[in-house]
Amino acid sequence: MIWDQLQLKPNISAAVRRAQLKSVRDVLYLSGPDLQRRTALSCSEVQELLTAAAAACRRHRPTTALQLHHSEHQRSKSSLRLSAACPVLDLLLRGGLPVGAITELSGESGAGKTQLGLQLCLSVQYPPEHGGLSSGALYICTEDQFPIRRLQQLIAGQSVLRSEVPSSLNSCLCFSDHIYIEHTADLESLKVCLSRRAPLLLGQGLVRLIVVDSVASLFRCEFQADDWLERNKQLLTLSSMLHYLSQEFDASVLCINQVTDVFSQSANSLGPSSSSVCPALGLAWANQVMVRLMMLRLQETVSRGDESSTLRRLEVVFAPHLARDGRHVAVWREGVRGVVLPE
Template sequence: MDPDLDRDRDLDLDQLELNPRITAAARRAKVTSARRALTVSGPDLQRITGLSRADVQQLQTAAASACRAHTPVPALLLLRGACHRSGPGLGLGPGLGLDPGLRLSLGCPVLDGLLRGGLPVGLTELSGPSGAGKTQLALQLCLSVQLPTLHGGLQSGAVYICTEASFPISRLQQLISQQVELRADLPPDLIRRIQFSDQIYIEHTADLEALQLCVTRRVPLLLARGAVRLLVVDSVAALFRSEFQASDWSERTRRLLAFGAALRRLSRDFAAPVLCINQVTDVVDGSTPESLGLVDAKVSPALGLAWANQVMVRLMMRRLQGSVAAGDQRSAARSLEVVFAPHLERTSRYCAVWREGVRGVTGHMTHDT
């Protein structure tokens, strides 16, 4: 069963545009809803209903159309930017649909260049070892999203879900105070007018039930009201690793797929980028498949292939051996790498974490001894 099917649209067969003869035959076989018609294979439907192959195809086509929250969009329309689908709660009228090229700026031209403008709508994963700077970049995006669209923002707030440590409020306040330094390309008065801390909604979830409740109840309300346009989960691996034993892999996979589907649905319906921070796992023999997003011979993103298939863009952030200096500051060098994305080549940029935030590095890097 496709996890993206809208569970609120499971219609009775009488509500579908079908020949009464087909509806009656399906009911005699106890196939009474659109969802039920899709959970039985075509040959089995023929056998239990006595309908022809053409009739069964008509039944399943009507059921699939009823269960989908949106009609499919041809790839050619997306390429031409001619898709005018409106998301609930966005206040978009006809002809003012979602821009398939929408990007959320990272606040740095070097890193935006790596991602062709910034974070796209969809599910993006940022993985890396502890101390690589993942949370720093996520906080920076929570500020960038509040800027006007003209300057790479989405003119809205962010939801930040913490599943591990407490929210780094002190660092956030420091970043807010340094926004004028980070975004020197913007008028200082524009930055000072924004009440950044008032538009970041922080949630702490201690278990999977709380996380699911947050994603399916509270976050959709904020998105529907237009209060937020960015969702950050820090981190996605923590709860799925701690609540399941190795023998529970089937149940963990089921919950993981449902969680990924819920995040993609939110991103799609509200044109909201979703960023999931992920932990890494050690690679023992270097035999991890490329599809898992292996970046080097030491670590790969956690949660395996089941989670990798939920992600549209996978980024990896790593701390390097060298260091860089800027004015009176010195920082450990990092790299931000594109592991896979449908619209990006696999490449990377050097960066560093400064008082004002994460910025790309284009100058000389000193190797520590």
Template sequence: MDWERLNLDPRIINAVKKACVRSAKDILSLSSPGLQRLTHLSRSDVHVLRTAVAAEHRRCRPVTALELSLGEWSSLQPGHRLSLACPVLDELLRGGLPLNGITELAGESATGKTQFGLQLCLSVQYPQDYGGLGSGAVYICTEDSFPIKRLRHLITRQSRLRPHVPPALIRSLRFSDSIYIEHAADVEALQACVSQRVPMLLERGLVRLVVVDSVAALFRTEFQADEAIERARHLLAFSGILHRLSNTYGAPVLCINQVSDVVDGPNPGRCDYGMVGSKVLPALGLAWANEVLVRLMLRREEACLRSGGQTSATRSLEVVFAPHLPRSSCLCGVWDEGVKGLPREGLETQPQCPT
């Protein structure tokens, strides 16, 4: 490291060089007493040294919990998140998916979880000015085959989903060429995929989004009830890789998850890890919940929505927990052009969807 570029007293720089400290990692990884013994500097000098090195290498200024809560940190604004291509959904998530950490989307079958994954694979390819990241996506399938027909249909409807984006920009994006599809048949194949092939795509700048559909399928089927410890070990290794990739490359990770039935406890209407009033919880238990930054849940309601001449089953998307979001929800539907949220006021509903 070039110590001369730091705004430090020459006496401190000479002490660091004399101690043969060559990198910022050596400064930040050692304790303050350890640096004092190594460099023979005073406690205050070591504090000045560590502060200067940290300021040189951190990507952004420190942020307080209050700033996170109020949404005042610049990197949490819409331009620094991955948009869901819908103003209502983006408002619920304060701009979209965070670029660092795992976002989980859980729900029962046929709630529309895969639709969200497909929509994000298209949204990530837009420039940052339009809520994207200007790169592709990798979609890892562990259950069903990849829904290529639905993806192609969504591509043809992008101008309807995004009417404010210039048509020339939409036509210039080669959506299909920027989505890399992986199939994992077992946990070993899944681990190899995220530890070997996905890092290559991220390092080359070919992708900035990782979607796993679904995270529970393999971990549920390959481990028996008496193998909970072994399952947790593999699950934590898998989530550790995802966290490392997300934090290293600033790539959001969306993990689609299944649900499990729960037995009513003393407070059946309250559930800190799932939707309020729901009798299901995201699968894989607390071991997985502790690895998730943002937990979202989808629920299919009885009534239907009508909008623009189309009818869709009503879905409720709820923020279960997140470090920067309150617990809240919105209604949404899966339409011909994609997933869109709708304000609760002024909705036209009907008791049942037509068959």
């Protein structure tokens, strides 16, 4: 470390060299009194040295509360949303999924979570005036093979699902060319994907949506019940990566989650009060997401022409900007659509 780069007073730089402190780490490893003894500097000069050394370790300048307030104010005025490609769902979500944050979508097997994830991979490719972000999607599979046939079916049905979009725009978008698929069989490969491959795609503007399907499967496979401490550490590491990617590159992150049974309704504070299941991974993970959605599979069936679909309900469990509410949906050939039931 060249101490002159820290813009220290000449006597402080000379004292540091005499004490043979060669790096910022050497300085920060010592307490204030130890530095005074090693350098023979005054208390105020030692404090100045520690402040300069700490500042040299920061990648970015610290953000003040006033700057955060102004940035949140600007974000609230021009906050981007990724449309769910359904007016009913966009009304529920106030425009769609927030950009720069993590959204969780949980539900039982067959509830329609992957269907909505695929639909968002297509929606993100539309220009902002049609609810998209003019970019692609990174879809990370952790348990099943990527449903390529269903994706092709959804692509073919875009003109039906997005009838408000000009047909010329639908025909010129090459949807499948802008969905990047990764398969991660263990937690380590997932972290490699998020730390190396995802920043490259995001940095080049190729993607602005990351879908992890699913976030719980790897943790359930790799950790036993008594490994909760290490599991929580890994959860925090994963969430830190996702937060960084969403905020640094102004992207939307969707984490699809599994569910676990609830035996006492009084203990179910993490999921809808009407459900007998709640999202997996517990409170440690719940504190890392900004929006928690749950897809419930109901008993009723709805029909439309020659098609029929099991009725679902998408519910908002918690979000700072959304009411705790829900809407009925069905999965049709062209995608997920809201259903208005007769009263």
